[in-house]
Amino acid sequence: MNKQYDLIVVGAGPAGLMSAITAARGGLNVLVVEQKTDIAWIPRTCVSTLYTTDCNGELVTVDGDRWIFHKNDFSIKYTGQWKDCWKFYHISPSGYRIRIERDTVPAGKAFNKETLIEDLAKEAKKSGVRIQCGTRAVDIKNLKKGVVLTLNRRGKEEKLKARFAIGADGLNSIICEKLGLNKYRRSYGVMAVCSYVLEGVKPAYPDTIMCFVGKGKMKSRYIFYGWPRPARTKGDKNQWELLYTQFVGGNNLEAPLQAFMKDGNYASWFKKAKVVQKRGCVMSMRVALPYPRVENTILVGDAPCWTEVEVQSAIQYGYRAGKGVLDELKGDPGLDEYTDYWKNTYEYLEPGRTERANWGYVIYVLDDDDLDYLFKLMDNKILKGYYEWKVMDYVRQVLEAELPRIAKERPSLVPKIKNLLPPHQLSLRKFVSI
Numbered sequence: 001m002n003k004q005y006d007l008i009v010v011g012a013g014p015a016g017l018m019s020a021i022t023a024a025r026g027g028l029n030v031l032v033v034e035q036k037t038d039i040a041w042i043p044r045t046c047v048s049t050l051y052t053t054d055c056n057g058e059l060v061t062v063d064g065d066r067w068i069f070h071k072n073d074f075s076i077k078y079t080g081q082w083k084d085c086w087k088f089y090h091i092s093p094s095g096y097r098i099r100i101e102r103d104t105v106p107a108g109k110a111f112n113k114e115t116l117i118e119d120l121a122k123e124a125k126k127s128g129v130r131i132q133c134g135t136r137a138v139d140i141k142n143l144k145k146g147v148v149l150t151l152n153r154r155g156k157e158e159k160l161k162a163r164f165a166i167g168a169d170g171l172n173s174i175i176c177e178k179l180g181l182n183k184y185r186r187s188y189g190v191m192a193v194c195s196y197v198l199e200g201v202k203p204a205y206p207d208t209i210m211c212f213v214g215k216g217k218m219k220s221r222y223i224f225y226g227w228p229r230p231a232r233t234k235g236d237k238n239q240w241e242l243l244y245t246q247f248v249g250g251n252n253l254e255a256p257l258q259a260f261m262k263d264g265n266y267a268s269w270f271k272k273a274k275v276v277q278k279r280g281c282v283m284s285m286r287v288a289l290p291y292p293r294v295e296n297t298i299l300v301g302d303a304p305c306w307t308e309v310e311v312q313s314a315i316q317y318g319y320r321a322g323k324g325v326l327d328e329l330k331g332d333p334g335l336d337e338y339t340d341y342w343k344n345t346y347e348y349l350e351p352g353r354t355e356r357a358n359w360g361y362v363i364y365v366l367d368d369d370d371l372d373y374l375f376k377l378m379d380n381k382i383l384k385g386y387y388e389w390k391v392m393d394y395v396r397q398v399l400e401a402e403l404p405r406i407a408k409e410r411p412s413l414v415p416k417i418k419n420l421l422p423p424h425q426l427s428l429r430k431f432v433s434i
């Protein structure tokens, strides 16, 4: 244990790389450890859409090859392709839609995450960051003045010391676990996600991100997502990704994807589809941490959040974390500034927010017939903006406003909806099961 760094960052995702870049630009000696051997290989499913509305206290726009973070006043380079998605639809079994659209800018801009990570890694190396791939952090201990990380590289353990550490190791963060912070976080369950990257799909709504709900011709009710995905290399065929999710412990995750493509209501879109990559992830849905710090270690990005912080916010918080470490080393309370910023901007720390977002998905316990009826009520309303979890808040508001009409037209549905409204939280587990 001879080498000592100013900062060791665990995880070379968007949060880790941005915090490393920021700290190294300020002159710190920074090491990033990453368990994958190829940073830009992304086996983890991610819709990879840039949100064009305010998100977690920041507004990000695109100008040429730069993403501009307006409120924090910095930018990053992205040399990859875009696929603008003007619409976002939740679609009922018979094809009625909850429609989210925007007029002047796309509802979301799909980017290629492999290229984004490659660009960030290039920038990190240019700034003097050392990136060590194929290395998994397995433990962390805070010392009086510093931290010691236990790393595993090809089966061999080594210990490295640093003045500070950043846990940017994603949703199932080992750093968060080893710091003992997960015991304060209520769990909503663990979701398993499986997705196919496809070529040759012919969707009826080509520039649209879609969430398919209900049962349709499938064996049981489902949630699938589908969205256009820009290829990594210019000139390559357009891609489309189809995602299926269920609670951990269920059956083979690929079977529903295959059934949806072959026998589902939208099978005609997939007649010539070819699977070019399989991806997946396990999402531990834990309540967000209000204070993501233990002594000389802070948590950034997905690690302290509820389900997903979003790529742009991972970069934003990575930037603030890197600045925090720089300030702390200058003798200012930089880590407290970082945790204050997190507490004041991360939207899922707002009381009731997580429950409201969950509620939206809970309505999908309803039968196809009820879902079709409710979606039909909403099909002629266009909601502005796109931010996945907020959408469900809009849905709740629309349904609450429509309750008198529903009471007249379909009285049997009213108690079911009321029963689902907060605080009668159903467990998420009840609706995603196969």
Ligand SMILES: Cc1cc2nc3c(=O)[nH]c(=O)nc-3n(C[C@H](O)[C@H](O)[C@H](O)COP(=O)(O)OP(=O)(O)OC[C@H]3O[C@@H](n4cnc5c(N)ncnc54)[C@H](O)[C@@H]3O)c2cc1C
Binding pocket: 010, 011, 012, 013, 014, 015, 016, 033, 034, 035, 036, 045, 046, 047, 048, 049, 050, 051, 135, 136, 137, 138, 168, 169, 170, 171, 173, 174, 193, 281, 283, 300, 301, 302, 303, 308, 309, 310, 311, 312, 314
């Ligand atoms: C289904 C799904 C859809 C999504 N859609 C979108 C979307 O449309 N738009 C959007 O902006 N975001 C989306 N997200 C969220 C987005 O993927 C994350 O918020 C973002 O990637 C978080 O970045 P991060 O750097 O915190 O973590 P990650 O991107 O998860 O990076 C963590 C890194 O740490 C590494 N690592 C983990 N453990 C260790 C360890 N012990 N030692 C060393 N390295 C380790 C991992 O290999 C990985 O490289 C989606 C996520 C999911 C699951």
